[in-house]
Amino acid sequence: MSHADELFCSMCRDIIDNGTTTEGELVRPHWEDGSPAYTVKRFGVVNRYDLRREFPAITLRRTALKSAMDEVLWIYQRKSNNVGDLSSHIWDSWADENGSIGKAYGYQIGQVTHYPEGDFDQMDKVLYDLEHTPFSRRIITSTYTVGDLPEMGLYPCAWSVTYNVTQEPGNPRPTLNMVLNQRSQDVLAANNWNVCQYAILLMMMAQVSGMEAGELLHVIADAHIYDRHVPLVEELIERPQYPAPKVSLNPAVTDFYDFTVDDLVVEGYEHGPQVKNIPIAV
Ligand SMILES: Nc1nc(=O)c2c([nH]1)NC[C@@H]1CN(c3ccc(C(=O)N[C@@H](CCC(=O)O)C(=O)O)cc3)CN21
Numbered sequence: 539m540s541h542a543d544e545l546f547c548s549m550c551r552d553i554i555d556n557g558t559t560t561e562g563e564l565v566r567p568h569w570e571d572g573s574p575a576y577t578v579k580r581f582g583v584v585n586r587y588d589l590r591r592e593f594p595a596i597t598l599r600r601t602a603l604k605s606a607m608d609e610v611l612w613i614y615q616r617k618s619n620n621v622g623d624l625s626s627h628i629w630d631s632w633a634d635e636n637g638s639i640g641k642a643y644g645y646q647i648g649q650v651t652h653y654p655e656g657d658f659d660q661m662d663k664v665l666y667d668l669e670h671t672p673f674s675r676r677i678i679t680s681t682y683t684v685g686d687l688p689e690m691g692l693y694p695c696a697w698s699v700t701y702n703v704t705q706e707p708g709n710p711r712p713t714l715n716m717v718l719n720q721r722s723q724d725v726l727a728a729n730n731w732n733v734c735q736y737a738i739l740l741m742m743m744a745q746v747s748g749m750e751a752g753e754l755l756h757v758i759a760d761a762h763i764y765d766r767h768v769p770l771v772e773e774l775i776e777r778p779q780y781p782a783p784k785v786s787l788n789p790a791v792t793d794f795y796d797f798t799v800d801d802l803v804v805e806g807y808e809h810g811p812q813v814k815n816i817p818i819a820v
Pocket residue numbers: 567601602605626627628629632692724727728731818819820
């Protein structure tokens with residue numbers, strides 16, 4: 539069974555058994571029929587995934603790895619805030635009539651800052667620092683620009699990424715690790731989706747920097763299960779588990795901007811049936 543399954547099941551069990559409810563409180567999200575979308579939540583969930591051990595996809599149900607990669611490329615490579623540049627429709631409910639989600643995600647990653655070493659947007663600065671000063675403790679992207687929040691369709695949930703390099707003795711290549719900071723997590727709809735996205739981002743950044751992908755540390759402030767998801771989660775976490783799939787990237791790609799979803803190679807992904815029609819709180 540995959541380690542990601544074990545972490546996912548124990549996190550869900552802990553949220554349902556030991557979490558607190560927001561029922562009766564003033565909450566922002568609502569269901570399609572207009573009723574408030576309450577959650578059972580746990581504050582401060584931290585999960586660690588070692589990519590050297592296995593790729594962190596759950597097998598209880600299928601995580602759409604190519605769609606997840608497409609969204610991460612939309613943000614960090616295409617630096618777009620328009621749903622027209624995304625192959626899935628997952629962001630449509632938060633876009634305006636022109637397809638824009640405002641000054642969120644990709645818009646922030648594309649902002650250029652003047653440094654003594656040159657002008658860089660957020661991603662180009664990470665790539666530059668990983669090449670020139672890989673042991674810097676300042677290699678971070680952040681989309682939570684406070685002054686721009688009123689102009690965002692939805693405030694960024696997975697909002698900051700810290701890259702950190704270690705040199706293991708005897709390993710010819712340095713190890714690239716990542717901390718993903720997330721303020722809010724819809725555990726059923728998007729937990730493994732987000733984990734796999736950032737695992738793929740870590741693999742891409744390691745490959746183009748000549749490093750080995752190491753650990754992904756996922757720090758979640760508010761890990762929640764929506765009220766209408768609780769029975770779905772109860773069923774999901776009782777399912778059989780399988781070994782993790784083997785996930786790799788086309789080794790020929792050496793430039794971050796050349797990756798496409800076709801460069802993601804997924805082998806032996808055995809999984810349970812899809813949970814159909816998960817309602818998404820808007
Ligand atoms: N309440 C809520 N939960 C979220 O997870 C969420 C939001 N809102 N708002 C913005 C984005 C949209 N997100 C989503 C929305 C839907 C899927 C989803 O339905 N995923 C499918 C696969 C989709 C595909 O194949 O392209 C799945 O089965 O996981 C994933 C992420 C994450 N975010």
